[in-house]
Amino acid sequence: MVKIGVLALQGAIREHVGAIEAVGADAIIVKRVEQLEELDGLVLPGGESTTMRRLIDRYGMMEALREFAAVGKPMFGTCAGLILLAREVIDQATPHIGVMNVVVERNSFGRQVDSFEMALSLKNIGENFPAVFIRAPHIVAAGPNVEVLAEHEGRIVLAREGPFLGCSFHPELTDDTRIMAYFVKMVRQSVLTTLAKP
Numbered sequence: 001m002v003k004i005g006v007l008a009l010q011g012a013i014r015e016h017v018g019a020i021e022a023v024g025a026d027a028i029i030v031k032r033v034e035q036l037e038e039l040d041g042l043v044l045p046g047g048e049s050t051t052m053r054r055l056i057d058r059y060g061m062m063e064a065l066r067e068f069a070a071v072g073k074p075m076f077g078t079c080a081g082l083i084l085l086a087r088e089v090i091d092q093a094t095p096h097i098g099v100m101n102v103v104v105e106r107n108s109f110g111r112q113v114d115s116f117e118m119a120l121s122l123k124n125i126g127e128n129f130p131a132v133f134i135r136a137p138h139i140v141a142a143g144p145n146v147e148v149l150a151e152h153e154g155r156i157v158l159a160r161e162g163p164f165l166g167c168s169f170h171p172e173l174t175d176d177t178r179i180m181a182y183f184v185k186m187v188r189q190s191v192l193t194t195l196a197k198p
């Protein structure tokens with residue numbers, strides 16, 4: 001079974017663990033930097049990106065997270081997790097992990113409607129996905145290797161670039177595990193590719 005970590009510094013952790021187990025992978029709650037080594041893939045949950053960044057720095061995890069990405073291990077960022085992955089965050093001088101070739105804007109669906117749910121059509125994944133947006137970011141611009149998997153009101157809300165999957169909304173807050181199943185498939189493929197290397 002592939003081992004998928006959930007970065008457990010802050011945010012929606014338990015829900016992701018449930019989704020990972022529901023689609024047949026091992027879920028590991030990651031609180032220490034050494035735990036990253038044993039993983040095949042990592043989920044960066046939603047929450048508050050500035051708080052998460054502060055905790056990543058406090059626990060000395062930034063370098064190890066960038067290394068995780070550099071060796072091509074898959075990472076799935078939801079909401080604040082997408083902000084952590086992006087190579088540029090609007091109105092912010094430097095990115096966080098900064099490995100996915102997208103520009104994101106935070107809190108981009110209006111102040112009055114803080115949260116909403118809607119059915120989205122997801123390329124390669126399926127129709128009618130119940131997407132829960134909570135003070136969600138969106139992808140303003142995407143590099144040439146980024147595959148757009150879903151848009152809402154002309155804004156990119158789900159995209160993949162190689163081993164990186166980023167999502168504006170919170171798939172873990174519903175019972176629909178199709179996006180997690182898609183991510184676990186990415187992780188399985190990455191493990192097979194690594195094993196096949198001489």
Ligand SMILES: NC(=O)CC[C@H](N)C(=O)O
Nearest residue numbers: 046047048049079080135
């Ligand atoms: N639900 C979320 O993860 C919200 C993200 C939050 N607005 C941020 O900027 O980090």
